[in-house]
Amino acid sequence: MTTLRTAAQLCEHGYVPSERRQAIEKVTARYAVALPESLADLIDRSDPDVPIARQFVPDAAELDHRAEELVDPIGDDVHSPVEGIVHRYPDRVLLKLTHVCAVYCRFCFRREMVGPGKPAGLSQAALAAAFDYIRSHPQIWEVILTGGDPLILSPRRLRAVMESLAGIDHVKVIRIHTRMPVAEPARVTANMVRAIKLKRKPTYVAVHVNHPRELTAQAREACARIADAGIPLLSQTVLLAGVNDTAGVMDELMRALVECRIKPYYLHHGDLAPGTGHLRTDIAAGQELMRRLRGRASGLCQPTYVLDIPGGHGKSPIGPSYVTRCGSNGTQAVVEDFNGGQHRYPVR
Numbered sequence: 313m314t315t316l317r318t319a320a321q322l323c324e325h326g327y328v329p330s331e332r333r334q335a336i337e338k339v340t341a342r343y344a345v346a347l348p349e350s351l352a353d354l355i356d357r358s359d360p361d362v363p364i365a366r367q368f369v370p371d372a373a374e375l376d377h378r379a380e381e382l383v384d385p386i387g388d389d390v391h392s393p394v395e396g397i398v399h400r401y402p403d404r405v406l407l408k409l410t411h412v413c414a415v416y417c418r419f420c421f422r423r424e425m426v427g428p429g430k431p432a433g434l435s436q437a438a439l440a441a442a443f444d445y446i447r448s449h450p451q452i453w454e455v456i457l458t459g460g461d462p463l464i465l466s467p468r469r470l471r472a473v474m475e476s477l478a479g480i481d482h483v484k485v486i487r488i489h490t491r492m493p494v495a496e497p498a499r500v501t502a503n504m505v506r507a508i509k510l511k512r513k514p515t516y517v518a519v520h521v522n523h524p525r526e527l528t529a530q531a532r533e534a535c536a537r538i539a540d541a542g543i544p545l546l547s548q549t550v551l552l553a554g555v556n557d558t559a560g561v562m563d564e565l566m567r568a569l570v571e572c573r574i575k576p577y578y579l580h581h582g583d584l585a586p587g588t589g590h591l592r593t594d595i596a597a598g599q600e601l602m603r604r605l606r607g608r609a610s611g612l613c614q615p616t617y618v619l620d621i622p623g624g625h626g627k628s629p630i631g632p633s634y635v636t637r638c639g640s641n642g643t644q645a646v647v648e649d650f651n652g653g654q655h656r657y658p659v660r
């Protein structure tokens with residue numbers, strides 16, 4: 313089986329019941345679909361409402377667009393000075409090389425920009441202009457390759473990008489955001505790993521993983537190839553209803569990531585992407601989940617729970633607070649411990 317991309321293929325292989333085919337065709341006409349074999353194999357065809365299927369098999373609920381949802385939910389466009397660059401924070405930029413991914417996540421915050429029929433990746437001229445922008449802004453300390461999935465590019469093309477960035481003195485760190493180790497682990501070859509490793513500047517790889525089942529033996533091997541090359545790995549996880557919104561699943565996922573030498577980095581609150589309301593949770597539930605994770609798992613297993621503020625205002629941590637002020641003049645604090653016990657502490 314190759315990657316499934318149409319409602320007909322999803323029906324033929326038993327991932328969508330034939331009576332839902334017409335509804336799913338409307339979804340596939342609107343949003344990109346790609347279900348590679350490595351992830352399709354994790355789906356129980358008799359139970360479509362499972363964590364892997366909910367992430368990757370299109371659902372008619374995606375046609376339910378809510379008033380608060382936005383085409384550009386985190387406000388990339390208002391911070392895009394040249395094609396392919398998003399310069400939201402002073403010391404770092406996103407460099408969006410491609411709009412293609414190995415798998416299309418049903419909750420993707422860039423779902424209006426990724427996939428076939430969407431704008432093509434950067435042309436050579438646009439890439440040169442993006443490098444010029446980075447070169448002419450000495451405050452840019454870090455460049456984050458994102459997309460789409462940068463690891464969809466050939467090692468040769470990726471190497472050329474890495475070397476160009478390495479040649480800019482003020483760029484000290486290059487970070488790559490990717491889903492490839494879980495989507496198509498076989499593409500994370502030794503050659504690919506060599507392409508992203510630089511001699512004098514660190515590359516960080518942030519892997520997008522939402523459920524422990526995604527960390528198959530092949531996915532773990534792909535991550536190990538990256539880690540064995542001395543490239544630090546971070547994780548990004550999206551909090552998703554019916555996928556990972558219980559303390560048990562989140563605990564298992566975070567431990568599995570750490571066991572794979574991936575440091576949990578961000579737990580993203582679901583963005584207001586069109587047609588994703590059925591996958592979002594509420595913030596209070598996310599905070600409670602973080603509180604429970606803090607109570608049961610090692611500090612290594614704690615991501616930062618963040619929300620991207622619409623309009624391009626950036627990420628803010630929205631995890632629970634463990635300290636409140638008290639006393640008549642606010643000179644005392646109450647600090648909560650990991651079991652929920654409360655303790656007074658002088659403010660200074």
Ligand code: SF4
Binds near residue numbers: 414420461
């Ligand atoms: S891999 Fe990333 S960019 Fe691609 S569809 Fe999934 S969330 Fe979106």
